[in-house]
Amino acid sequence: MAQNLPPRGQERDDTGKMRRHTNPALNILGWCTAIGSGKAVVYGLYDAVNGHPLNNDTSAFFNVVHRNVWAIGFINTFLSWKGWIPIGRLTYCTYLVHPVIMYVYFYHKRTLLYLTDMDVAFLFMGQLLIGYAAGFVVSLAFEAPMMGLEKVIFRREKKS
Structure with a gap:
């Protein structure tokens, strides 16, 4: 008789909700990517502000990506806090x-x-x-x- 086990990498906590476990190396890679993306958004226009305009490809990429970076990760969680x-x-x-x-x-x-x-x-x-x-x-x-x-x-x- 098969038991009702959660999928691999997941388990139930005390409240019965499913919790997912991520590989630590993948977790570190995700955090580094998020931090790097955040820094790129904040400091990405430094040269453009100081008189060195971006080329068209870099400018187009920045305009497409910079708003989405703020919507993911810790920043969104922090700014969405009900307090x-x-x-x-x-x-x-x-x-x-x-x-x-x-x-x-x-x-x-x-x-x-x-x-x-x-x-x-x-x-x-x-x-x-x-x-x-x-x-x-x-x-x-x-x-x-x-x-x-x-x-x-x-x-x-x-x-x-």
Whole structure:
């Protein structure tokens, strides 16, 4: 009588889900390929930015591949983490309100602005803090109630 065994290279964990085991050499090769691809995407245009344009073949290959490299591997897993959702919402609201904060500051100046490194640092930090505070208020005032309303309107029935 044949037993119900999982396929070779797989086994069941404590929850009953199938777990796949990869050859360590293949795993290392995959990680090296992913790291190399990531570096190529990040640093691939270094020469082009510094005045040495890419040839047509290299440019076409880069344009085809560079977006797909970000979609695979650890980067996608890291950026898809659910903990980023509230931070992303806050950042988006801050992105929406920060031009208003900048306009209010600069259009209310009565004198010329002479900038030093210290002035720019303090100006940046002050507008960053005010921007995130305003973004938080906008998120609480507008986005959170709309999300609650959306949950009520588009409520899905639970599977039994």
